[in-house]
Amino acid sequence: MDFYGYPRPDGKVGARNYVALIPATGCVNAVAFHLEKMIRGTKAISHDQGCLHPPADTEQVTRTLINLGKNPNIAAALVIGLGCEMVQAEKVYEGIKESGKPVDLVAVHELGGMFETISKGAQIVTEMVVTTSGIKREKAGLDKLVFGTKCGSSDTTSGLSSNLVVGEVCRLMTENGGIFIQGEICDIMGGEYALKKLSVDQQQGEKIVDLVRDLYLRGVAVGADVRGSQMTAGNVAGGLTTLVEKALGANAKGGNVPIQGTLDYAELPKGPGRYIMNFPGHGFENLTGSAAGGAIVHLFTTGRGAPNGNPILPTVKICGNSRTNISMKEHIDVDVSSVIDETETIEEAGQRLYEYAIEVANGKLTRAEILNFDSRMEILIKGPVM
Amino acid sequence: MTNYAKLLHEKDKVATAVADLASGDGVTVKFAGEETEYKCNQDIPFGHKIAIVDIQKGEKVIKYGEAIGTALQDIKKGDWVHTHNLKDDYKVLDKEGNALPGQED
Numbered sequence: 001m002d003f004y005g006y007p008r009p010d011g012k013v014g015a016r017n018y019v020a021l022i023p024a025t026g027c028v029n030a031v032a033f034h035l036e037k038m039i040r041g042t043k044a045i046s047h048d049q050g051c052l053h054p055p056a057d058t059e060q061v062t063r064t065l066i067n068l069g070k071n072p073n074i075a076a077a078l079v080i081g082l083g084c085e086m087v088q089a090e091k092v093y094e095g096i097k098e099s100g101k102p103v104d105l106v107a108v109h110e111l112g113g114m115f116e117t118i119s120k121g122a123q124i125v126t127e128m129v130v131t132t133s134g135i136k137r138e139k140a141g142l143d144k145l146v147f148g149t150k151c152g153s154s155d156t157t158s159g160l161s162s163n164l165v166v167g168e169v170c171r172l173m174t175e176n177g178g179i180f181i182q183g184e185i186c187d188i189m190g191g192e193y194a195l196k197k198l199s200v201d202q203q204q205g206e207k208i209v210d211l212v213r214d215l216y217l218r219g220v221a222v223g224a225d226v227r228g229s230q231m232t233a234g235n236v237a238g239g240l241t242t243l244v245e246k247a248l249g250a251n252a253k254g255g256n257v258p259i260q261g262t263l264d265y266a267e268l269p270k271g272p273g274r275y276i277m278n279f280p281g282h283g284f285e286n287l288t289g290s291a292a293g294g295a296i297v298h299l300f301t302t303g304r305g306a307p308n309g310n311p312i313l314p315t316v317k318i319c320g321n322s323r324t325n326i327s328m329k330e331h332i333d334v335d336v337s338s339v340i341d342e343t344e345t346i347e348e349a350g351q352r353l354y355e356y357a358i359e360v361a362n363g364k365l366t367r368a369e370i371l372n373f374d375s376r377m378e379i380l381i382k383g384p385v386m
Numbered sequence: 387m388t389n390y391a392k393l394l395h396e397k398d399k400v401a402t403a404v405a406d407l408a409s410g411d412g413v414t415v416k417f418a419g420e421e422t423e424y425k426c427n428q429d430i431p432f433g434h435k436i437a438i439v440d441i442q443k444g445e446k447v448i449k450y451g452e453a454i455g456t457a458l459q460d461i462k463k464g465d466w467v468h469t470h471n472l473k474d475d476y477k478v479l480d481k482e483g484n485a486l487p488g489q490e491d
Binding site for chain 2: 217
């Protein structure tokens with residue numbers, strides 16, 4: 001199966017062709033929302049960050065917004081500033097510009113309020129849509145595919161079917177030169193040494209263990225043993241006995257594919273293969289991190305049925321629970337309960353999911369997109385919020 | 387209808403039931419094109435583990451090809467494996483291999 005995507009000036013290839021409306025601070029989300037409603041082909045990348053951060057978070061939010069603008073699913077971007085925020089709109093604008101895509105900047109204080117900003121922004125964005133909506137999909141190599149992954153609203157079937165099937169997709173797509181981004185440090189906890197063993201460079205592998213240590217110690221700082229919060233009563237009732245067992249089931253989304261290295265939150269991978277990004281399990285920040293890392297499709301496994309997507313990242317829901325596949329039908333894209341029933345092997349289901357994900361990259365809509373269950377997102381911060 | 391348990395790795399000592407199994411039930415494990423039959427020594431609910439070999443007390447229990455914990459007692463082939471006979475001995479370790487603070491057994 002071939003991949004047909006939108007070519008970008010930096011050589012990357014997109015699965016979607018949006019004009020992004022990017023507030024530098026959550027204070028001006030309203031401008032992005034109004035413009036999104038007014039102008040077809042646009043996507044508001046709303047978030048609640050951008051100000052009163054410690055420097056590390058200001059840097060992280062800035063990097064995230066730049067790399068979201070650089071995501072290949074974005075054809076052009078309008079950065080919207082207020083004028084007093086810590087995350088400088090100018091810096092976000094300059095960062096996105098490096099990609100060679102059309103990008104512009106408006107600021108609410110400078111223009112004197114929302115009406116003027118919307119008026120100017122609408123004119124800019126309209127011309128961007130006129131220009132970029134004419135971009136044609138072209139045949140691209142399978143090495144241009146970048147997939148992210150996560151599991152959410154998981155159950156017993158996740159570690160026995162859907163995660164293993166995604167692991168097979170990881171193998172297939174990285175063999176073809178693609179990039180695969182995994183993370184959820186909370187879920188890796190217990191399985192960090194197994195991932196270290198898969199690392200091509202043991203120093204990079206030790207960084208995976210460091211990410212787990214860091215998360216654990218941040219829990220201790222607020223009086224929590226986060227190991228305990230990872231093993232729930234529901235997990236135990238469902239048959240999971242130990243945290244390592246749970247973690248190995250989550251790790252399975254990357255199979256036994258060698259790991260090239262770790263990525264900071266929202267950092268771009270430097271080459272092909274499988275990476276571990278420092279993103280959390282929480283869906284809103286997770287999907288944003290994946291999109292900022294350059295993912296054009298996200299493979300989201302679920303057992304009980306997690307409906308959420310992301311504004312710019314088509315999110316494929318994969319489920320191995322035959323009951324959920326009926327009760328949550330409108331939210332599930334790919335049914336892999338066949339793996340539980342032993343009517344399909346993991347390899348066969350993996351090939352089927354790989355082809356489905358390429359179809360989505362080629363324009364087929366995910367259910368989260370069709371249902372408009374994808375308008376919310378958030379950017380990870382460490383805090384404290386001032 | 388055949389009852390199945392899933393085996394995930396060739397080194398594994400447990401398989402996971404994908405049907406509610408009763409004591410005395412037969413259960414089939416499909417792996418690498420071969421089918422092996424086991425007999426349940428206790429009731430084993432969907433998603434729970436069955437030992438496919440005898441496991442000694444103190445021995446590591448293997449699933450996904452990795453040690454997931456330690457057997458608290460001798461476990462017989464066909465036994466239900468869960469919190470009553472499998473101990474979670476995971477701790478977050480520092481670079482020297484010592485447990486970081488705040489982790490009780």
